[in-house]
Amino acid sequence: MAIFNQIRVINPTMFVERTWLDDIVTARVPLLVLRGFLTADASQAVVEDLTRCREKVRVSHYPNGALTTLGPYLAKYTSAPENYFTELRDIQPSLPDSLMTLKENVYRWVQRALQLETLQTAQEPGLGAYSGSIVRFHANGVANPLHNDHIVRDAADSGLAVTHILHQLSCVVCLQECDSGGVLRVYKKKWRQEDELFKTPGELGYQSGVVEECETCEFSPRKGDIYIFNPVYYHEIDRVAGDTRITMGFFFGLTDKKMKNAIAWS
Numbered sequence: 523m524a525i526f527n528q529i530r531v532i533n534p535t536m537f538v539e540r541t542w543l544d545d546i547v548t549a550r551v552p553l554l555v556l557r558g559f560l561t562a563d564a565s566q567a568v569v570e571d572l573t574r575c576r577e578k579v580r581v582s583h584y585p586n587g588a589l590t591t592l593g594p595y596l597a598k599y600t601s602a603p604e605n606y607f608t609e610l611r612d613i614q615p616s617l618p619d620s621l622m623t624l625k626e627n628v629y630r631w632v633q634r635a636l637q638l639e640t641l642q643t644a645q646e647p648g649l650g651a652y653s654g655s656i657v658r659f660h661a662n663g664v665a666n667p668l669h670n671d672h673i674v675r676d677a678a679d680s681g682l683a684v685t686h687i688l689h690q691l692s693c694v695v696c697l698q699e700c701d702s703g704g705v706l707r708v709y710k711k712k713w714r715q716e717d718e719l720f721k722t723p724g725e726l727g728y729q730s731g732v733v734e735e736c737e738t739c740e741f742s743p744r745k746g747d748i749y750i751f752n753p754v755y756y757h758e759i760d761r762v763a764g765d766t767r768i769t770m771g772f773f774f775g776l777t778d779k780k781m782k783n784a785i786a787w788s
């Protein structure tokens with residue numbers, strides 16, 4: 523029985539008698555969805571504006587897949603973090619205002635829903651502000667292999683501010699849904715050091731044996747959905763069919779034991 527599959531959906535009228543934060547961090551609730559906050563029209567307006575900065579979209583190729591993104595992602599730059607900030611400076615002037623407004627609204631909604639006192643874009647002394655969001659494009663035929671995201675591990679020894687967080691969460695905003703596929707599957711298994719045996723050097727992600735017999739939680743995002751989960755748990759995205767799946771996302775990390783303050787990056 524899939525007891526892990528307890529997705530919770532909250533809408534703007536449900537504010538907020540309790541915090542979901544601890545449930546998400548521990549994956550007692552594997553996925554929290556904020557639905558009805560972002561309108562379909564607002565998502566559509568951002569998607570249309572994004573077509574104007576197509577030349578800033580980057581494709582990173584791996585033997586087992588490709589990532590198509592607008593905005594830097596730190597995990598790619600852990601051995602030379604200054605290049606992350608250079609890429610950010612390069613694309614920032616091209617980003618539409620609607621994307622910035624969306625990001626600010628989403629931070630506000632997430633902050634309220636999780637009863638955080640602060641949720642701010644992370645700052646790196648000497649290098650400046652991190653990118654507060656990234657746009658990901660999954661076109662027809664594209665999948666995302668099984669992986670987990672854990673900046674404290676991936677950037678260990680870098681000294682970066684984001685490696686001092688206590689817990690990492692991921693927030694994703696669905697700007698355009700695909701026709702079928704594109705399901706996010708989260709496994710009830712957190713990364714462990716010994717899992718590195720299931721990695722193929724140079725490839726994205728992990729071999730499927732690492733999550734054998736684990737319970738799963740599946741979620742097909744709808745346009746306008748904002749969802750939050752703990753990305754240290756293994757997860758993957760099924761092959762997309764039809765329209766491109768377009769999302770905006772960011773990671774955020776809790777910086778204090780009381781889990782009241784968070785910093786965000788992409």
Ligand SMILES: O=C(O)CCC(=O)C(=O)O
Binds near residue numbers: 693694706
């Ligand atoms: O797009 C999604 O549903 C999940 C993206 C992802 O892999 C992440 O946020 O860590």
